Amino acid sequence: MDAGLLILRLMAGLLIAGHGVQKVSYRLGGHGLAGGTEEFRHDGFRGGRLTAVVAGASQIGAGLFLAAGLLTPLAAMAAMGVMTVAGTVKWPKGLWVQNDGYEYPMVLVVVSTALSLTGPGRWSLDHVLGITPWPLWIVLAAIVLGPTSGLLTRLVLHRVPTTSERTPHARAAD
DSSP states (O other), rough: HHHHHHHHHHHHHHHHHHHHHHHHSGGOOHHHHHHHHHHHHHHBBSSHHHHHHHHHHHHHHHHHHHHHHHSSHHHHHHHHHHHHHHHHGGGOOOOGGGGTOOOOHHHHHHHHHHHHHOOOOOSSSSHHHHSSSSSHHHHHHHHHHHHHHHHHHHHHHBBOOOGGSSSSHHHOOO
């Protein structure tokens, strides 16, 4: 079981961290901070550069902590939050990723939830530090607060994109 949890943590955590790296740099196929900023504007967010930096840093931190199994419920909570935001952006496109839907963010939210519930396993920094198992109330709070914070972030930072920012598909739907 511990080997499975390690593989799951490493894959999900490093993918989430890599997604954050793309938001703020040219690494891993990213378009730099300017590209990340433009992506958020296009997706209907206020805040520009600051939004891109905070989102990227949150993804990098949550992903690395999740991969290491360090402060697992808190790392999972942050991962659930940023991936819930991503899911809200993709929601209008439906479930499936081939249509740019929310399938991938949803999988990462579910994996983060599962890791919160199971714990990171023996091959983790939480175990090495002796801070596992986490109390159930912390785990449940993380599972509720993660997606809730993502939804609130989307609500607070939402703005209607200008006509020039909309894709041809979005204009056709108007």
